[in-house]
Amino acid sequence: MQAHIAAKDDDMWYIITDGPIKIMKANTAIAITDGAPHRIEKPREEWTIEDKRKSNLDNVATDILYRTLDKITFRKIKMCKTIKEIWEKLIQLCEGNEQMKKNKISVAIHKFNNIKMKTGESMDEFDERANSIINGLNALKKVYSNKEIALKVVRGLPKE
Template sequence: MEYTPEDKKKANLDNVAKDILYKTLDKNMFSKIKTCATAKEIWEKLTQICEGNDETKENKLTVAQQKYESINMREGETMTEFDERFSSIVIELTSLGKEYINRDLALKVTRALPREWDVKTMAMRESKDLNKL
């Protein structure tokens, strides 16, 4: 079979893409995709492994939403630590397709803070534009 210049170019690009994907995977993950023939097959397999099917995605979203709804600042936790934990949950939700407007996020944070933050949270709530927080 004779390859056209276009076929050769596509095969070369596929090999480059496969090489990049191979170099980013650990041995465990590589063993799961080593039978894939093309970069597209590898990518689809990795997507399936990492993201799962629709049911898995829905379960991940439900768990992330439960984390979001139940989050509270822990005793002894600094505001920086709380912010990192809260941001991590929001990023997870965003990656699963759920997004919140800034106002909702700001209100959620104010509700998650302990009583000693009440004066500050009241000032935040009375702010004219919670979208800018």
């Protein structure tokens, strides 16, 4: 059973990264010369239950993703026709191109370098804000050592 579930997960990831699965069959009308049969698209009337499941994976994955998106993001991807197109659009929206990534890193580094505890801010609030900046940097593959982080946070505390 576990291997069957893993196969479904592999199929799902395949359609996200490579596009919908085409249901194929060996073409017996063409002679096999190199050991591998020539493949053609399988007519729908010949589809097995497994073929139908694989063919529908794009719709299943799209439905799952639609249910997780907020209204603003949904409006940005609703014109995409396949889960692969949706995935690529989401990557573009969330990560951006290389220049956008560099800009995000620059902004996050600037925030990290200039972090100061605000007047009236509790230690918990300051810690949460600092961790948010550090986690953002980590997500952008800009990692600081624990020593650098500790020094930066201590310097950001008020003198009193």
